[in-house]
Amino acid sequence: MSSNASLTFNQTVRGIAEFIEVAVHTILYVRQIYPAELFIRRKKYDTPVFQSRHPGLNEYISGAVKAVAEELAQGNVDKVVVVIKDKEEVALERFIFSIQNMVDVESYNKETGVEGAMATSALAQYFRSFLVKLNMIESQLGELPHNEDNSFAIVLELQDGKAPSVKPAKDDPPPWIPATTQHTTPGATDEAELHMVRAVDTGVINLSLAVQESEDKLRLLSELSTVSKGKQRAL
Numbered sequence: 001m002s003s004n005a006s007l008t009f010n011q012t013v014r015g016i017a018e019f020i021e022v023a024v025h026t027i028l029y030v031r032q033i034y035p036a037e038l039f040i041r042r043k044k045y046d047t048p049v050f051q052s053r054h055p056g057l058n059e060y061i062s063g064a065v066k067a068v069a070e071e072l073a074q075g076n077v078d079k080v081v082v083v084i085k086d087k088e089e090v091a092l093e094r095f096i097f098s099i100q101n102m103v104d105v106e107s108y109n110k111e112t113g114v115e116g117a118m119a120t121s122a123l124a125q126y127f128r129s130f131l132v133k134l135n136m137i138e139s140q141l142g143e144l145p146h147n148e149d150n151s152f153a154i155v156l157e158l159q160d161g162k163a164p165s166v167k168p169a170k171d172d173p174p175p176w177i178p179a180t181t182q183h184t185t186p187g188a189t190d191e192a193e194l195h196m197v198r199a200v201d202t203g204v205i206n207l208s209l210a211v212q213e214s215e216d217k218l219r220l221l222s223e224l225s226t227v228s229k230g231k232q233r234a235l
Contacts, residue, residue, distance in 0.1 A: 004119045004120075004121065005119065005120055006120075007117040007202055008111050008113055009111075009114060009205075011120060012202055012204040013072045015123050017065055017072060019045075019130070019207075021061060021065040022045075022051075022131070023082075023097070023130065023131070023209070024082055025050060026049055026131060026134050026135065027152075030134060031084055031093070033084065033151065033152055034052070038057075039051060045125075045131060046128055064154040068080055068154075070165070071158065072099065072205070074165045075101050075104075076162040076164075077157075077158060078157045079156075080155070080156055081095065081157060081183070081184065082152060082153075082155075083095075083152060083153050084151075085151055085152065085153065087149040087151075089182075089183075091182050091217075092144055092150065092216065093214065094185065095210075095211050096209065098207070103203075116203050123200075126198075127200075133209075134209075137195075137211060141195070144217070145217065153179075192212050192213060193213045194210055195211045
């Protein structure tokens with residue numbers, strides 16, 4: 001297929017799912033959830049990226065993203081959230097991938113280019129700009145408190161009235177379990193701060209990425225700053 005051809009529905013689903021997987025690895029590296037030596041330098045979308053080398057971690061990420069892709073194909077997804085949490089399971093940051101389906105495509109038409117959609121070659125360029133912004137996110141957010149104790153989870157938020165459509169095989173665990181409300185976007189308080197990263201309108205499925213700093217994180221940073229200033233005055 002020509003790189004100037006319009007995106008198909010299935011191409012868009014595959015492209016977004018692949019990007020989310022790359023972005024999850026990038027988030028874990030940039031936010032120092034795991035030691036830097038756990039990651040290997042790669043290249044994707046013509047830009048340097050870092051990928052985990054831990055088999056168990058990679059299996060969790062790829063399994064979650066595969067389940068996301070299956071829900072994307074059904075048009076069920078509202079948001080995919082990578083939540084960074086502390087050892088008490090308190091959400092510190094939420095990386096929010098918001099999904100908006102722009103067209104209804106019949107199943108027999110999902111490999112046909114969508115009229116008015118962007119060219120297939122353009123999507124990778126947009127994903128590159130997302131990753132460039134992600135790699136610089138530290139300057140916006142600052143360091144996470146208690147870095148060595150932090151972990152993460154991938155949360156899927158479905159559209160209103162939708163339930164997971166994927167049925168696991170007989171002996172397989174379900175791909176999703178109910179999320180802790182505090183890890184979700186509805187669980188955020190009014191005091192949380194939202195930073196927009198990037199958005200792309202594909203004409204098929206639109207995608208935006210934002211980072212939300214939780215009230216708990218902002219309070220912790222404020223307390224740490226107050227303690228630090230007090231020590232400086234004591235000196």
